[in-house]
Amino acid sequence: MRNKTPANKPLTEPVLLILLSLAEKPRHGYSLMKDIESLSNGRVRLSTGTLYGALRRLLQDLWIERFEQGDPSRDKQAYRLTSVGRTQLHAELERMRQLTRAATSRLRTREA
Amino acid sequence: MSLVRAYRTLLRLYPNDYRTQLATEMSTAFEQAIGERRRQPGSAFVRFLLGEFTDLLIGAGTEWIAKLTTDSSVRGRCMPDFRMMRPPGVPRELRFAATCLNVSHPSLPHEVMEAQERIAMLVNRMVDAIANHDFAGGRRYSFEERQARDELHLLREKHNIEDSETIK
Numbered sequence: 001m002r003n004k005t006p007a008n009k010p011l012t013e014p015v016l017l018i019l020l021s022l023a024e025k026p027r028h029g030y031s032l033m034k035d036i037e038s039l040s041n042g043r044v045r046l047s048t049g050t051l052y053g054a055l056r057r058l059l060q061d062l063w064i065e066r067f068e069q070g071d072p073s074r075d076k077q078a079y080r081l082t083s084v085g086r087t088q089l090h091a092e093l094e095r096m097r098q099l100t101r102a103a104t105s106r107l108r109t110r111e112a
Numbered sequence: 113m114s115l116v117r118a119y120r121t122l123l124r125l126y127p128n129d130y131r132t133q134l135a136t137e138m139s140t141a142f143e144q145a146i147g148e149r150r151r152q153p154g155s156a157f158v159r160f161l162l163g164e165f166t167d168l169l170i171g172a173g174t175e176w177i178a179k180l181t182t183d184s185s186v187r188g189r190c191m192p193d194f195r196m197m198r199p200p201g202v203p204r205e206l207r208f209a210a211t212c213l214n215v216s217h218p219s220l221p222h223e224v225m226e227a228q229e230r231i232a233m234l235v236n237r238m239v240d241a242i243a244n245h246d247f248a249g250g251r252r253y254s255f256e257e258r259q260a261r262d263e264l265h266l267l268r269e270k271h272n273i274e275d276s277e278t279i280k
Contacts, residue, residue: 028137028141029137029140030141030144030145033141033145047163047164047167048138048145048168049164049167049168049171050167051141052138052141052171056175056178056190056191060182060186060189076137076140
């Protein structure tokens with residue numbers, strides 16, 4: 001189960017971007033695709049196959065959950081981050097911060 | 113064939129539980145994406161389509177592997193398999209006909225066993241069709257099941273088999 005994965009295991013970029021996008025507010029599939037493209041400055045464009053495969057795994061691992069919005073149709077199901085997902089996102093961001101600090105320090109040492 | 117229809121056809125490659133939960137959403141998202149990408153230059157649109165269809169095929173393979181290698185209780189958190197659920201109003205004996213009935217009686221002739229297995233299969237398909245609101249399909253399976261039971265009756269007479277040894 002992913003929610004038992006050690007915190008130091010890096011997330012894949014699509015999963016990180018999905019979690020970041022959902023951290024702001026609940027979104028449905030197409031809205032996620034657009035927001036991820038915007039978050040990555042147009043560098044990452046998730047296909048529907050990749051997006052929904054990742055959403056299925058995140059649902060299974062209880063990192064996200066389905067969210068009832070005004071329109072309850074199955075065409076546009078919204079998703080939101082769970083507390084487990086938010087914890088994992090914080091852990092990943094902390095891992096990246098630590099890595100960035102270490103990398104910056106190494107570069108400074110070499111340039112000095 | 114329209115692109116959306118081709119997309120929906122390829123979605124049939126995914127496992128049934130995945131399709132039940134996500135296929136409608138996926139095709140809606142694809143329709144929205146295609147509406148926007150059509151405005152882009154031709155080569156970008158072709159790249160978008162290639163990416164979508166390739167990822168769809170890869171995704172189908174990945175989902176089958178995930179389904180076959182994941183414990184059903186874990187997968188069931190997000191992908192309950194509605195085919196495993198007994199629809200309201202359908203008796204337990206009918207729903208689980210194939211497993212409740214002893215269709216592998218070693219002493220029965222091969223053609224009788226085949227006929228019994230066919231009846232069990234048709235009953236299961238009929239229940240599935242009704243559960244999926246495919247009533248025309250349900251009626252067709254019901255009709256085929258009656259025919260199969262008549263054939264089984266003739267086979268029983270041919271082999272002098274008592275009713276208690278086979279499906280009635």
